[in-house]
Amino acid sequence: MVAAPRPRIIRHVSEYFCYILECADGTFYTGWTTDPARRLQQHSAGRGARYTRARRPLRLAYVEPQSDRRAAMQRERSLKNLTRQRKLALIRQQDGVDPSGSAPTEGRHD
Numbered sequence: 001m002v003a004a005p006r007p008r009i010i011r012h013v014s015e016y017f018c019y020i021l022e023c024a025d026g027t028f029y030t031g032w033t034t035d036p037a038r039r040l041q042q043h044s045a046g047r048g049a050r051y052t053r054a055r056r057p058l059r060l061a062y063v064e065p066q067s068d069r070r071a072a073m074q075r076e077r078s079l080k081n082l083t084r085q086r087k088l089a090l091i092r093q094q095d096g097v098d099p100s101g102s103a104p105t106e107g108r109h110d
Contacts, residue, residue: 016072020062023055030079032072
């Protein structure tokens with residue numbers, strides 16, 4: 001008797017994110033994920049990238065939603081190519097701080 005082929009399970013993920021972690025030594029690590037909180041836990045527990053294992057504790061400094069996996073991977077590459085100053089500006093902008101670091105952005109509603 002021949003066993004029937006097993007159905008393929010295709011997991012559809014509707015949310016993708018790019019993120020920047022700030023490491024204890026002040027450096028940044030950039031990646032993409034479907035769950036930023038879970039990924040931070042993995043990195044913090046030493047189960048993330050080799051780069052972050054020796055640079056704990058970590059802080060999730062920036063998160064940016066993406067439309068799909070391909071967009072997340074492309075955005076990760078572009079974030080990695082940014083200068084440190086440009087990454088800091090993105091982080092400050094998301095935190096509601098003027099990119100110069102001087103004053104909060106007006107009209108921000110979280």
